[in-house]
Amino acid sequence: GRERPVVATGPGPAALARLRCLYEALVPHFGDAGDPEPLYSYRGDHTRVFDDCEFDGEDRPVRLRLRYPAYFDDGDPASRERIEQLLHAKAGRGREYRFDWDEEGNRLTVTALEPLPCDVGAQRFVTAPGEILLGITDACDAGRTVPVEGEDGGRDAPPVLWRTGARSTEPHLLVLGEPGSGTTTLLRSIALQALEEGELLVLDGGGTGGYACLAGRHGVLAVESDLAGALAGLEWAAHETERRLAAVNAALRDGRPVPED
Incomplete structure (x- = not known):
């Protein structure tokens, strides 16, 4: 019969070199001179460590599963963080990674996460x-999805939700x-959603003007973009909050319905 060409399987030379580099970098953290049969040692066998490996077209790891010795303190957050920082640097910067520690089996799975969508x-x-x-x-970090509209139409996406209201355990948010990192864009989105349930007072002491698009909308009490206006708005908000709390407490004390404002 005809001779069939040999098809190479497994990691290529560049991927193997990267695995070797990862192995050598982990030796100071996972190696122990007192171990008679160490998993990690200089010029050791890295094939004993990596159980499962996947690489992309640029020979960067997409998924790694590695073994580590039982005496490594995987219950210590600082020890874990050192390993995660090292693997993040050696596996390829510019991507986010998920680290799943299997303390019972002494395995660590490193997964490169797909970029989050930018069209929502x-x-x-x-x-x-x-x-x-x-x-x-x-998707692995959310227990539900919500319908969203993107450049390619509608789809379901896993959300990051902030729960407010009387039953919220974290009613305040610090951004x-x-x-240029997107804080103004996030706060504008929060403001537009908050208008569905209440009123809004925007205090932008930096004077950037990034919230001018909210001015004049129904439910927006004011948009202050200078320091003097922001201070005046903050003082008004403090007095108004005290007034509303006093009105609510008085209504509850007298057995009357709580006023809407």
Whole structure:
């Protein structure tokens, strides 16, 4: 019969070199000179460590499963963090990774996550009362999906939700980020969703003007974009909050319905 060409299987030379590099980098953390049969040692056999490996077209790992010795303190968050930071640097920066520790089996699975979608803009999201959609996450980290509209039409996506209201365990939200990181875009989206259930006072002491699009909308009490206006708005909000709380407490004390405002 005809001779069939040999088809190469498994990692290529570049991928094997990367595995070797990962192995050598892990030796100081997983190796022990007192271990008579160490899994990790300089010039050791890295094929004993990696159980399962997948690579992309650029020979960067997409999924790795590696063994580590039982004496490694995998219950210590600091020890885990050192390993995760090292693997993130050596496996290829510019991507996010998920680290799944199997403490019982002494296995660590590293998975490169797919980039999150960038085409979901502010819209009327389908959420329950008291829920604000902050963004889209990975399917493995969410227990539900919500319908969203993107550039390619409608689809279901796993959301990151912030729950507000009387039963919320975290009713306050702090958003931090460097200029250009998207904090203003996130806050605008939160503001538009919050208008469905209440009123809004926007205080932008930085004077960026990023919230001018909210001015004049129904339910927006004011949009202050200078320091003096922001301070005045903050003082008014404090007094108004005290007034509303006093009105609610008085109504509850007298057995009357709570006023809507």
